Amino acid sequence: MKLRKWLVAVTAAVLFFAAVPGSQAAPRWEQVGNRVVQSINEAVNIYNSGDSNGAKTAVNNAYYGIYEKDGLEPAIRSSVAAKDAALTEYQFSKLKKVMSEPNNGDQVRAEADKLNQMVMEDVKKLEDKGSAGGGWATFGPAFLILLREGIEAMLVLLAIIAYLRKSSNEKYLKTVYNYSLAAIVASFITAYLFSTLMNEEAGIGASRELIEGVTALIAVVVLFFTSAWLGAKSDKNAWKEYIESMIHTTMTTGHAKALGMAAFLAVYREGAEVILFYQALFNNSSGDTHLIWAGFGAGCVALAVLFFLMQRGILRIPLRPFFIFTSVLMYVLAVSFAGGGIAELQEAGVVGQTVIESSIIPTIDYLGIYPTVETLGAQGFMILLAVGMVYYRSRKNRNVDVSAQNS
Numbered sequence: 001m002k003l004r005k006w007l008v009a010v011t012a013a014v015l016f017f018a019a020v021p022g023s024q025a026a027p028r029w030e031q032v033g034n035r036v037v038q039s040i041n042e043a044v045n046i047y048n049s050g051d052s053n054g055a056k057t058a059v060n061n062a063y064y065g066i067y068e069k070d071g072l073e074p075a076i077r078s079s080v081a082a083k084d085a086a087l088t089e090y091q092f093s094k095l096k097k098v099m100s101e102p103n104n105g106d107q108v109r110a111e112a113d114k115l116n117q118m119v120m121e122d123v124k125k126l127e128d129k130g131s132a133g134g135g136w137a138t139f140g141p142a143f144l145i146l147l148r149e150g151i152e153a154m155l156v157l158l159a160i161i162a163y164l165r166k167s168s169n170e171k172y173l174k175t176v177y178n179y180s181l182a183a184i185v186a187s188f189i190t191a192y193l194f195s196t197l198m199n200e201e202a203g204i205g206a207s208r209e210l211i212e213g214v215t216a217l218i219a220v221v222v223l224f225f226t227s228a229w230l231g232a233k234s235d236k237n238a239w240k241e242y243i244e245s246m247i248h249t250t251m252t253t254g255h256a257k258a259l260g261m262a263a264f265l266a267v268y269r270e271g272a273e274v275i276l277f278y279q280a281l282f283n284n285s286s287g288d289t290h291l292i293w294a295g296f297g298a299g300c301v302a303l304a305v306l307f308f309l310m311q312r313g314i315l316r317i318p319l320r321p322f323f324i325f326t327s328v329l330m331y332v333l334a335v336s337f338a339g340g341g342i343a344e345l346q347e348a349g350v351v352g353q354t355v356i357e358s359s360i361i362p363t364i365d366y367l368g369i370y371p372t373v374e375t376l377g378a379q380g381f382m383i384l385l386a387v388g389m390v391y392y393r394s395r396k397n398r399n400v401d402v403s404a405q406n407s
């Protein structure tokens with residue numbers, strides 16, 4: 001019953017905030033793209049006047065205040081291709097980089113023209129999809145953005161809830177639900193503040209990316225250590241002790257709060273982004289808002305069905321394999337969040353971007369995989385940590401076995 005009330009509260013709150021579009025008249029994607037191009041050209045003029053910092057600020061305004069705020073970036077990411085959106089974002093950064101050097105007008109113009117071309121090509125793909133699909137073109141983004149962002153948060157919640165039920169610690173479910181509900185409220189407040197304050201202000205837009213990036217990296221730490229803690233239960237010696245001490249007595253309040261924090265970070269990271277995207281989607285609709293609602297409803301139903309099926313399936317797993325499964329799941333999510341968190345910090349301008357110009361490296365949002373040295377390096381570091389932890393644990397168990405045999 002408590003879970004049902006919680007889900008109802010989540011749905012009602014998201015519906016309310018998604019239903020509050022901005023007060024501006026709704027532009028079409030082509031108009032948004034033209035505004036981006038106009039702003040980029042103005043940035044080039046500012047650079048040519050000798051104001052390099054002003055030019056970079058103008059590029060930031062074009063990215064945060066138009067390309068992202070008006071929903072073009074998430075629409076391209078969900079309806080065209082994630083890699084297209086990622087490459088365009090990298091081109092924004094590349095343009096700012098060449099603007100840092102004085103007397104570089106020809107290269108600045110060339111990079112600006114390349115960026116403008118990429119934006120308008122993506123807009124054309126988006127508009128073509130709209131023409132081919134009619135009004136249903138708004139259904140797809142509304143459905144996919146909720147499904148994409150919701151799955152990550154759902155997997156974290158699923159693993160935590162399943163663990164608590166499997167280990168007879170249902171009394172701590174309330175802690176996880178409360179933390180999740182607090183994350184939803186925090187998402188609404190954050191989305192409202194950014195929606196109210198952003199209005200072409202690059203600094204506010206960058207701050208949003210910074211908050212999302214830092215939140216993701218904090219989640220990485222929580223998920224990694226939670227994964228290690230759960231994985232420790234799968235070791236045969238720890239497993240024997242766990243069974244002998246009765247599983248319902250092993251949970252502590254501290255562990256419950258750690259799991260609650262993992263749920264909070266997972267939900268908060270995705271929540272504000274979803275709300276802001278829906279606001280932009282409503283702003284860019286043209287009388288087909290009912291299909292946005294249809295996409296939202298279909299996304300909710302899909303997530304609910306996935307949650308129900310996966311929860312039923314995961315609870316049927318025998319206890320020891322269950323610990324291994326949930327440990328691996330949380331670790332995979334930690335690796336995904338590591339890549340996504342660094343990518344957010346790159347968009348905020350805090351971390352540099354070294355793009356790998358190769359089609360071999362894909363862009364996979366679900367796994368946080370992006371073609372940059374920094375994002376892949378962070379994920380590689382997480383993999384090395386996991387290998388080291390597994391090696392340490394196996395050696396420790398081997399030494400325990402040897403000691404037991406000698407005694």
